[in-house]
Amino acid sequence: MSSILTDPTTRPPRSAEPAPGRPEAAAPEAVAAQRRSLVHRVERSARAGVWRSAAVVLFLLLWEIGPQTLITPDTRVFLPPLHVTLGAWVDLVRDGTLQTHLQASLTRSVLGFGIAVVGGITVGLVVSWYATVQSFLTPLLELFRNTAALALLPVFTLLLGIGEVSKVSIVAYAAFFPVLLNTIAGVRTVDPMLIRAARSLGLSQLRVFQKVVLPSAVPTIFTGVRMAGTASILVLIAAEMVGAKAGLGYLIVNSQSSFQIPQMYAGILTVSLLGLAVNLGLVRLERHFSRWRPDATGR
Amino acid sequence: MTAKISLRGVGKQFVVRPSRDQTHAAVLDALRDIDLDIAAGELLTLLGPSGSGKTTLLDLLGGLSTPSSGQVLLDGSPTTGPGLDRGIVFQQYALFPWRTALANVTFGLEQQNLSRAARDLRAREYLELVGLAGFEDRYPHELSGGMKQRVAIARSLAYEPDVLLMDEPFAALDAQTREQLQDELLRIWRTTGATVVFITHSIEEAVYLGQRVAVLTSRPGRIKEVVDIDLPGREGGTDLRSDPAFVAYRHRLWQLLHEEIARARDAGHRRIQPDGTEGAA
Numbered sequence: 001m002s003s004i005l006t007d008p009t010t011r012p013p014r015s016a017e018p019a020p021g022r023p024e025a026a027a028p029e030a031v032a033a034q035r036r037s038l039v040h041r042v043e044r045s046a047r048a049g050v051w052r053s054a055a056v057v058l059f060l061l062l063w064e065i066g067p068q069t070l071i072t073p074d075t076r077v078f079l080p081p082l083h084v085t086l087g088a089w090v091d092l093v094r095d096g097t098l099q100t101h102l103q104a105s106l107t108r109s110v111l112g113f114g115i116a117v118v119g120g121i122t123v124g125l126v127v128s129w130y131a132t133v134q135s136f137l138t139p140l141l142e143l144f145r146n147t148a149a150l151a152l153l154p155v156f157t158l159l160l161g162i163g164e165v166s167k168v169s170i171v172a173y174a175a176f177f178p179v180l181l182n183t184i185a186g187v188r189t190v191d192p193m194l195i196r197a198a199r200s201l202g203l204s205q206l207r208v209f210q211k212v213v214l215p216s217a218v219p220t221i222f223t224g225v226r227m228a229g230t231a232s233i234l235v236l237i238a239a240e241m242v243g244a245k246a247g248l249g250y251l252i253v254n255s256q257s258s259f260q261i262p263q264m265y266a267g268i269l270t271v272s273l274l275g276l277a278v279n280l281g282l283v284r285l286e287r288h289f290s291r292w293r294p295d296a297t298g299r
Numbered sequence: 300m301t302a303k304i305s306l307r308g309v310g311k312q313f314v315v316r317p318s319r320d321q322t323h324a325a326v327l328d329a330l331r332d333i334d335l336d337i338a339a340g341e342l343l344t345l346l347g348p349s350g351s352g353k354t355t356l357l358d359l360l361g362g363l364s365t366p367s368s369g370q371v372l373l374d375g376s377p378t379t380g381p382g383l384d385r386g387i388v389f390q391q392y393a394l395f396p397w398r399t400a401l402a403n404v405t406f407g408l409e410q411q412n413l414s415r416a417a418r419d420l421r422a423r424e425y426l427e428l429v430g431l432a433g434f435e436d437r438y439p440h441e442l443s444g445g446m447k448q449r450v451a452i453a454r455s456l457a458y459e460p461d462v463l464l465m466d467e468p469f470a471a472l473d474a475q476t477r478e479q480l481q482d483e484l485l486r487i488w489r490t491t492g493a494t495v496v497f498i499t500h501s502i503e504e505a506v507y508l509g510q511r512v513a514v515l516t517s518r519p520g521r522i523k524e525v526v527d528i529d530l531p532g533r534e535g536g537t538d539l540r541s542d543p544a545f546v547a548y549r550h551r552l553w554q555l556l557h558e559e560i561a562r563a564r565d566a567g568h569r570r571i572q573p574d575g576t577e578g579a580a
Binding site: 199215293 | 361362363380381382383385386387389391393395396397398406407409410438440458
């Protein structure tokens with residue numbers, strides 16, 4: 001999924017008009033040639049854009065036309081065409097319901113995600129700094145990491161109730177491990193040569209950590225942060241479906257049980273757009289922090 | 300002759316961890332009884348077969364490890380750990396990939412009490428000295444091998460150490476770039492007047508650069524012989540490498556080195572890594 005998002009060529013082609021202001025600089029033929037090559041380039045990127053969005057457009061078309069032609073009216077109720085869903089979405093926005101639920105979800109995920117990032121990086125640095133702590137804790141961390149966060153949802157609900165605390169906690173829990181493990185991995189894979197070079201300059205252990213280990217681990221840590229972002233949305237929606245009075249997950253489940261099917265699809269659409277936006281933002285952030293890596297631009 | 304660096308009976312042993320073909324831990328003699336004086340402002344090359352403990356010796360000089368026996372004296376007093384009075388240039392450049400060329404050169408300067416502007420000024424100066432003016436904002440992955448090593452040399456020179464320790468710095472470069480950087484090094488050495496200890500396994504390089512060449516024996520590394528190199532016309536643009544005197548030195552060192560290589564082969568030595576573990580030679 002992320003490969004589509006990380007590819008810079010998917011960005012809408014910038015309107016490419018011939019640069020104004022210097023018509024006297026080139027001969028008319030050269031200008032014409034330049035314009036031709038420009039036209040070519042615009043054409044090529046437009047064609048690439050069409051090709052890349054073709055699958056999504058086809059899917060949306062199928063969603064629109066399929067329910068109206070392929071299935072019987074009594075099943076159509078469960079799978080309304082796209083325009084009905086979009087209509088429900090606009091209604092939800094207009095009366096403010098969607099904003100309320102979106103805000104509830106965002107607050108929880110940002111809180112949980114924030115706690116996870118700060119906690120994961122801090123614990124990760126401490127654990128990887130002390131080798132004995134690391135060998136002591138790693139088996140336990142592996143055990144927790146391989147326990148699906150949602151399997152623990154009943155535990156969180158039992159201990160913390162169905163309020164905000166349990167939601168934020170489960171999000172923080174699910175997002176914590178990618179950050180933690182990537183931080184440990186980032187610190188562990190520092191080139192020992194760089195540490196030798198820094199030590200040869202007389203840097204203290206703490207300084208080496210601050211000026212060599214940490215910056216070298218940053219790209220790996222941010223990969224963990226991006227994974228945590230995805231995980232936090234995923235787990236939050238599921239948690240909201242089980243027991244909540246607000247939030248996008250609640251909106252989806254509640255619409256379903258009260259037979260407001262278009263609203264349910266509008267909620268699902270919102271969730272996927274939210275996921276896309278979060279991932280896009282985090283990918284940008286990750287790329288910004290790893291721009292010194294030779295492979296960072298080509299991914 | 301006032302010695303800048305004195306090695307007095309220096310030995311270094313490693314404990315080798317048990318491995319598959321060696322079930323018990325063993326003590327490995329990397330260096331034994333090294334006695335060597337290096338004068339201030341001298342350029343000494345250290346020539347030895349692989350596994351002779353060249354890098355181990357450099358680590359001791361750089362203060363990255365401590366000798367098991369004997370003493371390493373710098374200006375007459377024993378060394379205590381690494382410091383900005385010595386700069387090390389590594390074979391694999393060891394540049395910080397997240398820092399630009401300029402920021403790599405300022406790395407050592409950040410240890411000193413210099414303003415940011417003063418650091419940048421000094422770094423630019425040294426990048427220019429190594430012929431990299433205009434490349435300040437490039438990241439290491441945007442530079443060629445030769446350019447990376449130039450940045451590394453500038454980084455080590457920038458904080459103006461008295462001693463420059465170089466661990467096979469040109470071994471990973473192509474022949475042309477290597478010769479070019481050898482000439483650059485000689486020029487820089489004359490400009491700065493630093494004491495240079497240059498490790499190499501290339502006989503030609505040892506003769507070309509060194510005022511003296513210290514030949515190490517195969518493991519355990521000892522000083523086999525120190526050969527004074529007296530070549531006229533180093534400054535001129537002549538083809539020094541085909542000068543009869545150069546060829547004679549080359550041959551002499553070849554004989555010294557090849558006795559050791561043969562000895563190492565007979566003993567079935569394995570190479571010692573800097574961290575004390577063993578790998579196949």
